[in-house]
Amino acid sequence: xxxxxxVVVIGAGPGGYIAAIxxxxxxxxxxCIEGWKNPKGELALGGTCLNVGCIPSKALLxxxxxxxxxxxxxxxxxxxxxGVKVDIAKMQSRKDxxxxxMTKGIEFLFRKNKVTWLKGFGKFVSAGDNYTIEVxxxxxxxxxxxxxxxxxxxxxxxxxxxxxxxxxxxxxxxDNEGALMFGAAPKRLGVIGAGVIGLELGSVWRRLGSExxxxxxxxxFLGVCDDAISKEAWKVFxxxxxxxxxxxxKIEKVTQKKTAITVDYTDDKGLAQKLxxxxxxxxxxxxxxxxxxxxxxxxxxxxxxxxxEVDDHCKTNLPNxxxxxxxxxxxxxAHKAEDEGVAVAETIAGQKPHIDFNTxxxxxxxxxxxxxxxxxxxxxxxxxxxVKTGQFPFMANGRALGQGESGGFVKIIxxxxxxxxxxxxxxxxxxxxxxxxxxxxxxxxAAAEDIAxxxxxxxxxxxxxxxxxxxVDKRTLNM
Ligand code: FAD
Ligand code: NAI
Numbered sequence: 491x492x493x494x495x496x497v498v499v500i501g502a503g504p505g506g507y508i509a510a511i512x513x514x515x516x517x518x519x520x521x522c523i524e525g526w527k528n529p530k531g532e533l534a535l536g537g538t539c540l541n542v543g544c545i546p547s548k549a550l551l552x553x554x555x556x557x558x559x560x561x562x563x564x565x566x567x568x569x570x571x572x573g574v575k576v577d578i579a580k581m582q583s584r585k586d587x588x589x590x591x592m593t594k595g596i597e598f599l600f601r602k603n604k605v606t607w608l609k610g611f612g613k614f615v616s617a618g619d620n621y622t623i624e625v626x627x628x629x630x631x632x633x634x635x636x637x638x639x640x641x642x643x644x645x646x647x648x649x650x651x652x653x654x655x656x657x658x659x660x661x662x663x664x665d666n667e668g669a670l671m672f673g674a675a676p677k678r679l680g681v682i683g684a685g686v687i688g689l690e691l692g693s694v695w696r697r698l699g700s701e702x703x704x705x706x707x708x709x710x711f712l713g714v715c716d717d718a719i720s721k722e723a724w725k726v727f728x729x730x731x732x733x734x735x736x737x738x739x740k741i742e743k744v745t746q747k748k749t750a751i752t753v754d755y756t757d758d759k760g761l762a763q764k765l766x767x768x769x770x771x772x773x774x775x776x777x778x779x780x781x782x783x784x785x786x787x788x789x790x791x792x793x794x795x796x797x798x799e800v801d802d803h804c805k806t807n808l809p810n811x812x813x814x815x816x817x818x819x820x821x822x823x824a825h826k827a828e829d830e831g832v833a834v835a836e837t838i839a840g841q842k843p844h845i846d847f848n849t850x851x852x853x854x855x856x857x858x859x860x861x862x863x864x865x866x867x868x869x870x871x872x873x874x875x876x877v878k879t880g881q882f883p884f885m886a887n888g889r890a891l892g893q894g895e896s897g898g899f900v901k902i903i904x905x906x907x908x909x910x911x912x913x914x915x916x917x918x919x920x921x922x923x924x925x926x927x928x929x930x931x932x933x934x935x936a937a938a939e940d941i942a943x944x945x946x947x948x949x950x951x952x953x954x955x956x957x958x959x960x961x962v963d964k965r966t967l968n969m
Pocket of ligand 1: 526538
């Protein structure tokens with residue numbers, strides 16, 4: 491006999507585990523199916539984000555930034571440290587410890603909320619009033635079990651996109667999984683793709699001593715950001731940090747020899763070039779993961795690009811089946827997956843949740859960090875929206891000067907007629923924390939004037955956000 495649940499969630503990444511917890515809080519009997527195994531072969535909850543994404547990358551970004559600070563930035567404070575040693579094995583085990591703490595934390599949360607963890611991968615076998623899902627670990631000898639549920643939430647996430655003819659072995663040619671596990675900084679690191687992963691992981695290994703060359707297909711750098719921000723980021727990354735970023739390239743061939751990897755590519759002038767490196771990271775985007783889900787068995791509709799098709803409320807074409815997170819449209823971000831998870835659980839409970847996709851923040855955890863919410867100036871202009879903008883540099887902010895982090899600026903874009911904030915863009919060492927004020931402001935449909943009139947603590951970095959809001963009305967006080 492199959493076990494019966496009110497809600498079965500397939501996948502325990504940030505979308506799935508949060509959906510399971512929220513559904514349990516709302517009184518449903520809930521099971522969550524997850525068969526991820528970590529490099530030690532242990533089953534682990536948490537998905538891409540906790541195991542090979544957000545959490546481990548941010549741990550290494552912090553460790554490597556500490557190295558950067560001690561080697562290059564402490565001297566301006568009058569601190570010199572001789573004989574600095576970097577122990578990458580220790581850095582890696584610290585990172586692994588954080589991952590374990592977080593993934594075990596979800597096990598605790600499941601027990602606390604009475605969510606049953608079904609260990610294995612889920613596959614639809616039949617539809618009807620109830621859906622039947624088979625759970626199996628994929629190992630031949632292992633038993634399969636079946637569960638039935640009235641409501642199913644698919645949260646199977648995404649996986650790295652690989653390039654044809656570029657064999658990822660996650661030792662020398664790596665996607666995010668291998669790139670987070672190097673035992674030493676490669677002397678020469680090649681990166682294909684100057685997107686979020688390329689810049690974050692390229693930064694980690696550059697700070698730890700690698701010579702990094704990034705090969706990007708597009709002719710523009712960080713085209714998703716506001717032009718003023720991408721220009722500043724380009725200057726800092728290429729000139730101050732010596733990240734060697736080549737734009738407008740076409741990858742022709744990747745050859746792995748015993749001693750090195752050669753990337754043959756055509757540069758932006760159409761000339762044939764070669765990059766020799768010791769390790770190569772392939773970070774050219776991610777694709778939705780619907781492997782082995784049995785989607786066709788139950789007639790689950792997909793888009794041309796392999797995402798599960800959903801409406802604004804994450805409803806699929808099948809009654810009572812929802813899909814959330816990276817496996818559906820929208821930005822591939824953990825917080826987007828989490829909020830969809832909450833919304834779907836509440837929808838199943840008959841509530842009317844709402845997510846404003848326009849106020850989902852983006853953060854790139856480089857140094858400086860790049861963060862934004864809403865639209866950028868070039869997008870708004872292309873849409874014919876009349877805007878006014880205000881910008882304030884951290885160079886004129888006392889706290890930033892005290893911290894030795896005076897690079898970067900805040901830019902606020904407001905509607906020229908109504909003053910409503912349409913976009914916020916920050917480049918600064920602590921942009922990830924500062925952006926949330928603008929997210930909240932936009933969520934509450936604030937005007938730039940609202941921020942300009944709010945008392946901000948002194949001295950704080952957030953005063954730069956207020957000054958940018960004042961700058962929208964051309965009345966900064968400190969510049
Ligand atoms: P996932 O986290 O991918 O989880 C899906 C889970 O489903 C997996 O555990 C998988 O094993 C499981 N699964 C798949 N198929 C089945 C099946 N048939 N049965 C059972 N289980 C199944 N986002 C941010 O917001 N901030 C960041 O700083 C950030 N950093 C990142 C860094 C890196 C290197 C990477 C790769 C990604 C990063 N992301 C970041 C993106 C973030 O990890 C994803 O957006 C997020 O994990 C998506 O959550 P999800 O629940 O949709 O899917
Ligand atoms: P990405 O979409 O951010 O960047 C991929 C880059 O590769 C793009 O600039 C693209 O033009 C380039 N590219 C594609 N094909 C190429 C080719 N053949 N040759 C050279 N360049 C090529 O994808 P990335 O960096 O792999 O990250 C995947 C996703 O994971 C991100 O989009 C984001 O959703 C999520 N993520 C989020 C993070 C965060 O929030 N801080 C951190 C890391 C990942």
